[in-house]
Amino acid sequence: MSTLLGQSQLQETFELNIGPQHPATHGVLRLKVTMDGEYIVKAEPVLGYIHRMHEKMGENRTWNKFWPNLGRLDYLSAIAYNHGYAGLVERAAGIEVPERAEYIRVITVELNRIQSHLLWFGAFVLDLGGFTPLMYAFDEREQILDLLESVTGSRLTYCYFRFGGVYNDIDDDFITGTRAFIKRFRPQIPMYHDLVTGNVILMERLVDIGHVSSEMCRKYGATGPVLRGSGVNFDIRKNEPYSVYPEFDFDVPVYTECDSMARYMVRMKEMEQSLRIIEQALDKIPDGPYIAEKVPKMIKPVKGDYHFAVEAARGTFSMRTVSDGTNQSYRMRLRSPTYSNLSLFEEASRGMLLADALAFMGSLDLVIPEMDR
């Protein structure tokens, strides 16, 4: 097709406006697509429909008051974002975190990651036209939400972490519930593989579609499953260990096919690895305080730049702050993973079929509020 697309003056192109309200964009993303028949000549994402200027809010509130904003960025892996912010401020203000708190953090983050991947799995197959897996995924996801609700109090926009620990302790019910969930969820994954992954129709739509090379990932700053689906073994949890991740034994799934299927498989395998981490954390969790005792009410970090990165469900979420020594941030910068992941869409989708491009977009796992911030 590329040879045909090369000379465009004779081409019959037309513009198609996908979104901001469209079943495939899962939110208010808009794609300005120039099409040649069923092929895409150029697909330009238009962002900003739910831009809320979180960065400015960060400059105008005290460190403590910024907590609820974190849950509203990526509403699907909100706890990971909580973790990023907690890590950043703890690094800046030099707050020690008790070990139990770190374990609780890891357990909740990984549960949240599974939840996020499950939702993505359902929505992705929905993008491809299969409705049923979405419902199965939601069934499992509800279990996780119930667990997280019993410990954090909310179901989606978590505001659970605090500087030096977490909001409240986990109890035995949560631990037994989580173990029961792991036991229940493990056999479900092969079922998903049977129902969805092995399906010949799905394979036809994912294998060799949406090629993103590792070089392209590097140039565009793509991270997370997109990067790992391109054969780069990079996971902040392993490469830039934070919290208590070094104490766990888990693998980073890497696929070298660079196509949509690889990204799909990375996420499916990641769920299994998250289960492993949770199991180990539940076994190892020490007793002790769940929040550091001496956390100053007014946090005033030393003047300077701070940077902290975590592995959220969609890739590297890194925060950078400039402190001027007061109890507010001078500049707060949130680097959201899907922002960079989507920026390669325009180049990668050139010459694709419309249906394939939308499947490819689904495989990038977009969460729009996080991009727009």
Next chain:
Amino acid sequence: MLTLSSQLNTYLIIGAILFGFGVFGLIRRPSLIGMLIAAELVLSGASINFMAFNHFLAPDPTVGQIITLFIMAIAAAEAAIAMSIVVAVYRNYKSIETEDLAELNG
């Protein structure tokens, strides 16, 4: 009025009228596709005549039907070819109006 269906003339006149409409359309239509449509009318006018003669006059009533089927095949082929010509012409000239295709005058 109700016995029209058993008279040869009815069919012949309908065929003639269709043919006339076809010619009318061929001259009047400014665009290639319009002319194609009119040509289809001409063809069906002719095939009505064939079928009518076949039914009322022919000693071997398969002939007319075969000829009609032949016309149909021709019409289908013609439509396919004409469509691709139209599309090709449109791609080159961004128009399918016959007046705009003056370059083809040579």
Next chain:
Amino acid sequence: MDELIRILSYFVGIAAFLGLNLAYLGWVERKGAGHIQRRNGPKEVGPYGLLQPLADGLKLMSKQLIVPDNADRILYMAAPVLCMVASVILFVAIPWGENLVPREFDFGLLMIFSVASAAGLSILMGGWASGNKYSLIAGTRAVSQSVAYEVPMLITAITIVMISGSMNLNEIVRQQAGGFWHWNFLAFNKSIFMPISFLVFFTCSMAETNRAPFDLGEAESELVAGYITEYGGMGFGLFMMAEYANLMIGCSLTTILFLGGWQCPFGIFPGPHWFLIKMYFLIWCFVWIRWTYPRTTLWGLLNLSWKYLIPFSLVNLLVTALFIKVF
């Protein structure tokens, strides 16, 4: 006069049967989808949600008909009616029982194919007339798809015609009398590929009726709702009903050509009830398949047609011809 009464009674009968089916197939689909997806499906309106079609119908009828600004008004209004009419006319030729057929055509099979091809035109019209790019793409997709699948479907139908020596649907059924081993899909004495041929025909009828996983015309994640994007109220309702009518025609045709129509699997008590059982079973398979698989793409669809279905149907045609000549 008798003829008139017969026509009238069949008209009323078909209308009643069709109305009931079109309403409740939607219910069956939703209920089936619900249970497949670990949920209940319609439940609130009436016992087991049985009055749901009524509620849906009332809702659709009470909705305002909105014609989009840049739509072609006449064609926009005419397309769903045309689609529905083309689907309903087909029921005239279906033999529900040995003596229960509204009009026995000598060319029943041909008639069904020829009238069904008009539905494609109406989808194209609807997609075009909506004045929406999504609808337009969907219309062209739906038609190119049904044109592509008409080829293997017709070839397979011709195989059956060769076996039966008739295009009369009733005659085709009559020849499959006896137990289920006499039915065409197991007629190994006619051609060893008959089961595959059955699958080919079944797949094609799925594609012809634009059902998932071949519902490219209304692929909601790409084209919003395809050619019915701009339709609301009863315009939408007619398209939906036409889809179910086509579904019934496709299943009836498969039943007649391969599953022995109104014949009993054990050779006793043949009658319309067997026909209905088989037809509803096939419809249930359609629903089941729809809620199991993701959607194909246009290329996947064409690949399936050109790489698998057409070669198989051609091979089957040749083998059948050989069998007829040899045995």
Next chain:
Amino acid sequence: MSPSLFSPEGLAGVIFLILIGVTLTGAVIATCTKRLIRSVTGLAICFVGVAGLYYFLNSPFVAMMELLIYVGAVCVTIAFAIMLAEPNEARVARKISPLSGSLATICGGAMAYALGYAAVNGQWMAPAIKINDGSVKEMGMSLLTTYSMVFEVVSIVLLLAIIGALVLAKAGRDKQC
């Protein structure tokens, strides 16, 4: 002698009249509307009427083929061509010169009149005997024996049409390679 309106023959007559109406209406729509897509619809309506006429001419097979080929294939093809070539119909309102309009009317009218005159005034002789009944079986036989040339020519024409259409479409699409 006219049959009663409610006898089967009478009903058939009424239906025949309706079919004539449908054919002519379709022809009018096909030639006189401004928008091409409506013309195609008219053409389809006209073909439905013509198919009905064929049915009255005792050849249901040809009638069905008429529907299958013309409505299902030719009309769809033309509609496709319109969509590909003139998707927005921006320049629909092009003035048709009055000269061509009147010329067309005169030409078409003259043709129709001449043909109709010839038809009505011609001396048509009914054949003494029919050698067969024109059934599909007979048709198949003669298509493969007496008129096998037609069969062959049709197949070659169709093959050429397919190849030609492919070549043309390809050339229009991709000039440089």
Next chain:
Amino acid sequence: MDRAKIKKELEMLAAEGLPAEEPTEEAAPEPQAADEEQDAKKSKKAAEEPPRVNGLLETDYNARGFHLDVQVNPDQVVAAAEILDREGLTMEMVTGVDWLKENQFEVVYDYSYTGGELFRVVVRARIDREKPDIPTISEVYPGANWHERETWDLFGINFVGHPQLERFLLPDDADFHPLRKDFKP
């Protein structure tokens, strides 16, 4: 990736950009940085300190979250990006900081290495607030396109040579840059 090489090249680059008359300042930042980490109280007075001069700092990763901190001249950011690109680093983000007091913008480029070893580099450049022009690095890193566009959108920093400097997150008819410190809603 070669850490030492990157460090050397960036150091040279930063030194090139220094004004010729104050070569002695080059060595100064490093002890100052060390001070900053060691003694928190002292650095509170940093507000009175003069703005940083170009140069390379090696920072404590555990305290800051990055390893190298380079300040270069605005016209050198592309060269810095090329050096880092050659070594296979990823552009992670581009952002700005508004230093209203000094009447300057700071453009910050974060680079990280995704090949295995942990390495984060921060490149920063200061530009005048009145004439906020800086060359774009979207030629080197196409991913910077969106980040720069966003920075223009929110700060009004003009990336010279950027292919599409249009409103991105904000509506098309916005005529303000909200992350500037003097922005009043």
Next chain:
Amino acid sequence: MSGYFKYLFDGIKSLAIGLKITNKEFLTKPITLQYPHESVKMTPRYRGHIELIRNDETSTHQCVSCGMCEKGCPSGCISVKSKKVPGVKGKVLTAYILNFTTCSLCGQCVENCKFGAIRFSNEYNLASRRKEDYIFNLLERLHPEGVPEPKVDPELLKKEQEKKEAAAKAAAEKKAAAAKAAAEKEAAEKESAGGESKAEEKS
């Protein structure tokens, strides 16, 4: 050629497996919960809107109107209104208004409350067509029957009254002094103003 058939058979097999799974699910019982007919029990930690805690001893709330919750709230959705009632220690809460439309349920207010006066309620069945329905007065919600009058401590009242009187006395003295001073100042000002006007006239 073998690849062709292998692909075909694998494909058909995968489709059959899919059908098998959905069929199994079709035959198992649905897991849905019919919400208006049944409802879930919320976990004790569920974060609904905040509410005042009723103290069993005093059968009223423990809020001292310190305003820490108001200060700590990121979205500014709490406003605590209080007044001084003679004879009661501290301030008396007159209205605790929560604007639930802007609340983000972060829990900062509960954390900031040193007196354990507020907590999260377990209520989630909140539906209304009007925005105003979400501006709660938590005090009224705690006492739907009517807010009880604060208990007046007679000793404290007496003390306070004495204090008040003393204060009033002191204030009166101060006022008198101030008035005197003001009068003097005014006089002085008048003089200078007069001088100014004269100066103006001269020019």
